[in-house]
Amino acid sequence: MERHQEQAPTVIRCRNVSKEFGALRANTDIDLDIRRGTVHALIGENGAGKSTLLGMISGRIVPSSGTIEVNGRELPAGRPRAIRAMGVMAIYQEVMVVPSMTAVENVFLGQFPARGGRTDFARMERRYRELCDRFGVQVDPHALARDLSIAHQQILELMRGVHSDAQVLLLDEPTAALAEHEREALFRIIRDLRDDGVTIVLVSHNLEEVLALSDTITVLRDGALIKTAPASQWDKPSLIRAMAGQERMVEVSRVHTPRDQVLLTSDTLRSRRGGPVLPFTLHRGEVVGLWGLVGSGRTSFLKSLAGLQPGAEGELELEGRRLPVFRSVRAALANGVAMLPEDRKTGLVLQLSTTDNIHLGKPSGKGPAAVIRRNEEETAAKANVSDFNLNAARIREPVQRLSGGNQQKALFAKWRARNPRVLLIDEPTRGVDVSAKAEILAAISRLADSGTGVIVTSSELEEVLAICDRLLIFAGGTIVEEMLPTDPRFTTADIVGLGFQQPAG
Numbered sequence: 001m002e003r004h005q006e007q008a009p010t011v012i013r014c015r016n017v018s019k020e021f022g023a024l025r026a027n028t029d030i031d032l033d034i035r036r037g038t039v040h041a042l043i044g045e046n047g048a049g050k051s052t053l054l055g056m057i058s059g060r061i062v063p064s065s066g067t068i069e070v071n072g073r074e075l076p077a078g079r080p081r082a083i084r085a086m087g088v089m090a091i092y093q094e095v096m097v098v099p100s101m102t103a104v105e106n107v108f109l110g111q112f113p114a115r116g117g118r119t120d121f122a123r124m125e126r127r128y129r130e131l132c133d134r135f136g137v138q139v140d141p142h143a144l145a146r147d148l149s150i151a152h153q154q155i156l157e158l159m160r161g162v163h164s165d166a167q168v169l170l171l172d173e174p175t176a177a178l179a180e181h182e183r184e185a186l187f188r189i190i191r192d193l194r195d196d197g198v199t200i201v202l203v204s205h206n207l208e209e210v211l212a213l214s215d216t217i218t219v220l221r222d223g224a225l226i227k228t229a230p231a232s233q234w235d236k237p238s239l240i241r242a243m244a245g246q247e248r249m250v251e252v253s254r255v256h257t258p259r260d261q262v263l264l265t266s267d268t269l270r271s272r273r274g275g276p277v278l279p280f281t282l283h284r285g286e287v288v289g290l291w292g293l294v295g296s297g298r299t300s301f302l303k304s305l306a307g308l309q310p311g312a313e314g315e316l317e318l319e320g321r322r323l324p325v326f327r328s329v330r331a332a333l334a335n336g337v338a339m340l341p342e343d344r345k346t347g348l349v350l351q352l353s354t355t356d357n358i359h360l361g362k363p364s365g366k367g368p369a370a371v372i373r374r375n376e377e378e379t380a381a382k383a384n385v386s387d388f389n390l391n392a393a394r395i396r397e398p399v400q401r402l403s404g405g406n407q408q409k410a411l412f413a414k415w416r417a418r419n420p421r422v423l424l425i426d427e428p429t430r431g432v433d434v435s436a437k438a439e440i441l442a443a444i445s446r447l448a449d450s451g452t453g454v455i456v457t458s459s460e461l462e463e464v465l466a467i468c469d470r471l472l473i474f475a476g477g478t479i480v481e482e483m484l485p486t487d488p489r490f491t492t493a494d495i496v497g498l499g500f501q502q503p504a505g
Contacts, residue, residue: 285453
């Protein structure tokens with residue numbers, strides 16, 4: 001493969017490419033060649049400049065200086081449609097589907113086939129089902145995108161890219177929301193596309209994934225290009241050293257101790273009308289992990305507790321008080337139950353600063369004459385972000401200027417400031433780098449140690465196992481197993497196997 005890389009023509013050439021956002025320098029003098037028919041990975045910690053560089057190649061972001069060429073033609077910066085016509089298509093970390101359109105319509109967005117002057121829906125659906133088979137998934141073509149999981153929305157975007165016959169695919173964290181079997185299907189498709197001559201530019205925080213898929217790897221740090229080399233010359237420790245300047249692995253040491261004070265429990269909860277009962281108990285200071293494949297019911301379970309799941313039924317017992325299942329987020333928050341969603345955009349107002357997000361809906365003071373005291377708010381915000389290693393100097397910036405990892409830390413700080421009794425967390429480290437993962441997981445552990453009850457789910461099974469005191473395994477919409485870390489089956493292989501099993505009855 002290395003000989004092939006050396007002989008393949010350059011498809012994308014960046015020369016002295018820089019980008020500033022005000023005083024922030026996101027990329028500095030980037031010189032980079034990406035060759036045809038290869039998978040070229042861009043990696044680095046949060047804020048390293050990966051997504052900014054990808055955005056400039058796609059035309060979504062205009063460089064402050066320098067040039068970018070595609071097949072020898074200078075890129076028409078700031079004109080994504082013209083760049084797409086040149087065979088370049090980007091699929092971003094934050095899904096970009098039209099919520100009110102169906103799954104099949106989203107896949108063919110902007111490229112509906114016509115017959116006799118009318119849209120050929122039968123042809124669309126045939127091609128859609130071919131793509132589903134290729135990806136190894138089954139998503140109802142007529143389902144509205146807004147009713148699909150984040151993972152399935154991501155798959156629609158990937159299908160759109162494959163269907164468009166793009167010659168350059170820019171993938172920003174394409175597997176962040178996918179389960180293991182969906183990732184394997186995507187890996188197979190990426191390799192097939194590469195073998196067909198398609199160039200893949202991949203941004204990912206999953207280093208094993210990068211090493212397994214890539215032909216060439218470029219490391220960025222603080223906006224600068226540190227090194228480009230064939231994947232065969234890298235391993236995980238050397239990548240981490242290049243990214244961070246020191247070796248940092250995701251390791252969380254949590255002492256798993258029995259908890260005896262019940263905080264939240266139910267023996268009647270159902271996440272949908274007529275669905276299976278989901279009995280559970282959460283103790284004060286306990287981290288309960290949830291795991292299951294996409295569609296297993298773990299996210300619906302969390303939403304049922306947070307007042308976000310239409311059709312949820314049953315009663316909850318919170319600190320000894322019997323309550324009907326919450327019908328709104330407001331009701332859940334009023335009782336000290338908060339949820340961090342998997343999609344950061346739904347949990348933060350991106351145009352506002354971290355300080356404003358933390359204090360949104362809770363002004364300083366009391367009564368009708370309450371006023372917002374800016375100094376007090378900023379002091380409180382700094383105290384809340386410090387636990388997540390978010391630079392306090394950036395709390396006045398709009399959240400949309402922060403990297404994905406720092407946005408995730410801002411989201412944690414927002415809910416921590418409300419001192420919830422119960423914190424529900426969906427995909428806590430989605431799209432963040434190895435050091436940010438360690439910081440976030442350690443912060444979750446500290447929250448539990450302070451008395452907060454935590455229920456957390458992640459597609460990264462090892463992360464859940466690292467911090468949970470107890471594990472609930474979901475499959476087919478129900479809880480199929482409850483497990484303690486002392487269980488001899490508390491291994492990834494056994495747990496994944498349980499996640500694939502069919503529920504009894």
